[in-house]
Amino acid sequence: MVDTRNESIVTEFILVGFEQSSPSTRALLFVLFLALYSLAMAMNGLIIFITWTDPRLNSPMYFFLGHLSFLDVCFITTTIPQMLIHLMVKNHIVSFVSCVTQMYLVFCVGVAQCILLAFMAYDRYVAICHPLSYAQIMSQQACVRLVSTAWFFGLINGIFLEYMSFRNPFCRDNHIENFFCEAPIVITLSCGDPQFSLRVIFADAIVVLLSPMVLIVISYARILASILGRSSSSVSDLEDPVDV
Template sequence: MEFIFVSFSNVPGLQYFLFTSFLCIYSISIVAHMFLIVVYNLSANLHTPMYFFLANFSFLETCYISTTTPYMLKNLLSNHKTITFYGCDVQMYSFVLLASTECYLLAAMAYDRYNAICHPLFYNMIMSRNACVKLIVSSWIIGLMAAIIHTSLTFSLHYCGPNKINHFYCDIPPVMALACTDTQFNEIVTFIIVLCVVVGAFLLIIVSYTRIIWTIIKHHSSAGIKKAFSTSTSHLIVVTIFFGSASIMYLRPKSTYGTNMDKFISLFYTVFAPLLNPFIYSLRNGDVKVAIRKMMHDLKIGQP
């Protein structure tokens, strides 16, 4: 009927410190992402495909961090760290949906940078509003399919014995480890889907940036190099943090699952990455900083 989270209960002296720290991180993340969305909507100079993707990415990240962190915060102050069987199903579904969607949204953002740098004359035609919407919708469809397959397979297993999840949210490996039946088929399907979603999206990003680098080298353009690095470095940092930590978590031997290290690895892509991403994009982006300064100036002098 329910699962019990082990969470961070093995460090009881740090419960209140962890609660305060994660609450601050969660609050800052939500405010920062919502601020970027507001800046995009109020700044005409940001109404381009690149920032359209960034605004959608911020919305996705807001939902993404909200699937795990609020429940983790509740459990840090609770002696009864439980979640119902179906509540665990919903949390896993939401997390897989948003995480998988984020993989391909990051790939779509890399494709946008590829067209901006490699095909500047045809950029507005290739990355039309309709094309951008299709890329975003496609990312959500892939995430939806991955979530349905993962959760239906995981929760079709028979659970009859231990119900303690050695984690702070309903992730696939720790939940599947509690099943009373053979999970070999589920593990194979899970591995294949992770390859298709995580590795597939990462390969698309690698191809996009390989073409970008090749185009820059071919034209020997110092201005092109500067433009490429100024608009793409932020995206590459976000990709490295997200895909690096996710790959360590899901593309490793089964024998290494269930350790306390899993929880700390998961914190990188569930808590810390959503916190860092808006600052990486805003602090390293001149257009965003200009838009923020203009918006603050307009608010200061009372203009609408």
């Protein structure tokens, strides 16, 4: 819907990602995505239940894994249920508030996942390269702080990206060529010049994706170096002559 009092202001969006698909194609996609969504929810739910209830899995690795599964549930639930509904109904209208909320959740959860994956790589590095200090470094308090840090940066970065996405009013076409409110598409519908916001979001995405990736690569590179160093040391010990 568009208000036409002083100027046209978009109050809702129309998702047109599947409008060109035939009913049979939409039905097939509905069954496929419903099956995949149900499987993902069941597997993540099982991981969450086991890691949070089984005392034998009371370790940092499973603590992080449970939170990662919870983030995965949040991420797919943000977009997939809406897509399934739109595959079956003709009304593809999404309110402005719903679109804002969906984009914020995608930003927030996506960033938190990236950071948590980096912390999980660091956990493996400490466990393998510093096993004697592992319990002290990766204490329960430290794990809680790391997970809280991932959520905090996700929330803050989500607010920043949300501001960049909606800092201009929307008075153009309200049709979104996708099955959910994707940031670059939504930004191009704003009244002002979208290029600045797009560049900022692109730069933010590079930092958010590359920073954890660098930490992950460094962690596993040091793990590999440590394992290879131990292997070569063991081989050298076996090859040394034994005095009798």
